[in-house]
Amino acid sequence: MxxxxxxxxxxxxxxxxxxxxxxxxxxxxxxxxxxxxxxxxxxxxxxxxxxxxxxxxxxxxxxxxxxxxxxxxxxxxxxxxxxxxxxxxxxxxxxxxxxxxxxxxxxxxxxxxxxxxxxxxxxxxxxxxxxxxxxxxxxxxxxxxxxxxxxxxxxxxxxxxxxxxxxxxxxxxxxxxxxxxxxxxxxxxxxxxxxPILNKEEIFDIRSAINEVQIAEALENYIIEIVFSTRFPEKYGMHEEAKYIQFGASPRASINLNLAAKANAFMQGRDYVLPEDIKEVAEDVLNHRIILNYEAEADNVSTRDLINKILDKIPLNKSATLQ
Known part of the structure; x- marks a missing residue:
């Protein structure tokens, strides 16, 4: 195994x-x-x-x-x-x-x-x-x-x-x-x-196995909502947090959050992703992609604080429509 x-x-x-x-x-x-x-x-x-x-x-x-x-x-x-x-x-x-x-x-x-x-x-x-x-x-x-x-x-x-x-x-x-x-x-x-434990072939086999890990459509949408909330925080009711964000996360955030959640699930012995897998890796995937402004620095607000707010604010079944 x-x-x-x-x-x-x-x-x-x-x-x-x-x-x-x-x-x-x-x-x-x-x-x-x-x-x-x-x-x-x-x-x-x-x-x-x-x-x-x-x-x-x-x-x-x-x-x-x-x-x-x-x-x-x-x-x-x-x-x-x-x-x-x-x-x-x-x-x-x-x-x-x-x-x-x-x-x-x-x-x-x-x-x-x-x-x-x-x-x-x-x-x-x-x-x-x-x-x-x-x-x-x-x-x-x-x-x-x-x-x-x-x-x-x-x-x-x-x-x-x-x-x-x-x-x-x-x-x-x-x-x-x-x-x-x-x-x-x-x-x-x-x-x-x-x-030494793992060789190249085994690493590639593990990569292939992680690609086969299943992620439900609801969880894919959950990832998109998390990433979009860093770009348009006002549309998600985060008016206070919006004043601290200069740039939101790039599309690479969505891709990597999906991949990291799959890998985390696989390393836990599962072939399917749970919401906890996404939340587990969200901070490490997002914290360098959310660019804060000087006001955040002045108020001692960190990306970790914002990511925690986002995870608290975005429910799993939310399907916001952004125009």
Whole structure:
């Protein structure tokens, strides 16, 4: 059973990573639905460790790229080099040519590097000189970023942020989890060995199985209502919330909310989606697609607050007609 394999993967990751079950779940949802994942949190919350550990549990090529202010696009995708032996230019491929890319502290690099990454994320291809190369499948960007108000960070372009299926806000661990982390990290006998569980063929099989998960028409309409309420909040009776929203979620939100809900249902052992699956993943799919204005910042209103209001406000059987 695929679910048993998935549980084996989770158990292997738990050998190294304490807590952070939500982060592991969202990374797996991204892997199984071909969606890139953005992890945001302050340093020291095991973002990099979790991605590193997950990559070891998969039979996939993995590259870690540390994004820095002086990183160049060629450092990411590769470049043309001159071969003196045959007097020709040859392509030297960069680290982007891998199955899983850990883009560490992605928001510490300037716009040119982000633009180079954008083509790879969206088109699954890279252009070097006059040559275009397809990336190997599966191709997944698992990015980490520090909060944008920290020193030396650049806000990611909206077009690139929208390419991430989910943006997961990583919280501090509980007291019990932090105690376990402390004990492990101060124990010289602790080993960080994990065994590979899933290979490419099994990942593609799981993707095919998730495509077969059933979602009722009422739930499809529920997703549409949730997304449209971020664009036209007044038409859904959210007059107070409307003054905080500058831009609502793009159509990618509807697509990814559907996919993530299916994946969540599948990982719970079901071949059908429940409303709880949609609500479970809604915040991570929507929180980077709702653009707030300065008034929201002044009133200390977050996207999480708005998404919770939306989920409370939109009933499952609502069928609003937008003109």
């Amino acid at each position: 695929h679910q048993e394999k998935i549980q084996e993967v989770i158990n292997e990751v738990k050998k190294i990573v304490v807590g952070q079950e939500k982060m592991v779940n969202r990374l797996l949802i991204g892997l199984f639905t071909n969606g890139h994942i953005l992890l945001e949190g302050v340093p020291g919350l095991a973002k990099t460790l979790t991605v590193n550990t997950l990559s070891k549990v998969l039979h996939l090529d993995f590259k870690r790229i540390q994004f820095t202010p002086d990183l160049l696009p060629a450092d990411l995708i590769g470049t043309m080099i001159y071969n003196q032996l045959n007097a020709n230019f040859e392509v030297k491929k960069g680290p982007i040519f891998s199955n899983i890319i850990l883009a560490d502290e992605i928001n510490r690099s300037p716009a040119k590097v982000q633009s180079a990454l954008l083509e790879a994320m969206q088109e699954k291809q890279v252009t070097i000189g006059e040559n275009t190369f397809s990336l190997d499948k599966p191709f997944l960007v698992l990015a980490t970023q520090n909060p944008v108000d920290q020193e030396g960070t650049y806000p990611l372009p909206e077009a690139q942020v929208d390419r991430f299926m989910m943006k997961v806000n990583i919280e501090y661990p509980s007291k019990a989890d932090e105690l376990e982390v402390m004990r492990r990290m101060t124990n010289s006998k602790f080993t960080s060995e994990v065994r």
